[in-house]
Amino acid sequence: MSSQCLSSVLTNANFTMYQTGVTDVLPQQPYTIARSNTLPISNLGYTSNMSCQWYRQISPHCWTEDNVLEWISDHVESTKFDAKTLSLAYCTMDGPTLCQMNHDQIVEVFGQQLGQHLYHSLQDFKTKSELHSLSGPELNETCQLLDNFLDNLKFPLLSTIRIGQAEDSATSDYEINSVSMEAMTPLRDNEYLSDSEYSSSSNSGMFGLPSIGSPESGSGESDPEFSIALISKAHVKSDKEESRLKRPRGRPPKLSREHNTSIYVHSKKNKHAPRGTHLWEFIRDILIHPEMNQGLMKWEDRREGVFKFLKSEAVAQMWGQKKKNTSMTYEKLSRAMRYYYKREILERVDGRRLVYKFGKNSSGWKMEEMAI
């Protein structure tokens, strides 16, 4: 599922993208491609190497601008399209707009080569979404979507791995706990992997690995080096616990990479990797795709932008997966959330646990902003 993004294609073609008057991370204005410019596609707020290909789970009629951009990017790569001929003004349309275009219009906009691909792909997605909406009980579909969604995130809700009680026992034993699909059906708290399991796991060394003990996961992350890295990380953590009497304030310096290279082997960043979706955008995207957010978060007051974490640790784990950080917790995520108050991306909601509110510097969640 490696998707080289539009930005890297553009970069390969010695082009960078330029957006006039960028004030926000969201792509709300037309872009042009200019030589020798400095603002990379990362400013579009579009994720590439961290792409979840969410658009695959959504009807094209519901695609956001980000989804469309991601979809185009995937085709640019697969068709080896020469990105320099592509006007990005057309990449900022949303799904409904896209769906209104006929074959000739798409070919006209994207050119014969890419346009043909895009048109057929679009028809494909439209057909699939129609079939989906007709077949099977809604619940099963939701579960399937969630499954695919989590799959795409490589988030192992379906097979959690515990490097058990490393701090309590001399040997690390593995407990592989497979949660069946039935457990995924909505939505009572204790039917899902509970937050306490997440939080205890993050303290005792559970890592969000899709691969160990999960033979069906075919990604490169199943390699032994990665597993060893995680085991040694568990040991590092338990050693740290032992030696911890009183830590100095602040974040300790990271171990040098030669000492834990294998951890970094898998978090190697693309030189041209765009900034990932910001945390608040990640949260927003979970909220605005109800078919994907089963039981994780909910709107308390959609109009006001008030929302609540239902599975705080699960969301934190997903965020960690997205950022390739296996030790993310709600504690840390919430600290980052609190920094948003100052920037007015979020507003405080006093006295309500796990409840936040989008602020005036957030965007993309309001009904009127969203294409219908």
Add this chain to the structure above:
DNA sequence: GTTTTGTTTCCTGGTT
């Protein structure tokens, strides 16, 4: 090469 940005990590102390 330096500064800025957006987290991430860890902490103390308070509240629910």
Add this chain to the structure above:
DNA sequence: AAACCAGGAAACAAAA
């Protein structure tokens, strides 16, 4: 007691 909230301090990586 556990989970959560608030915010300081420092580290870190990527972008500007």
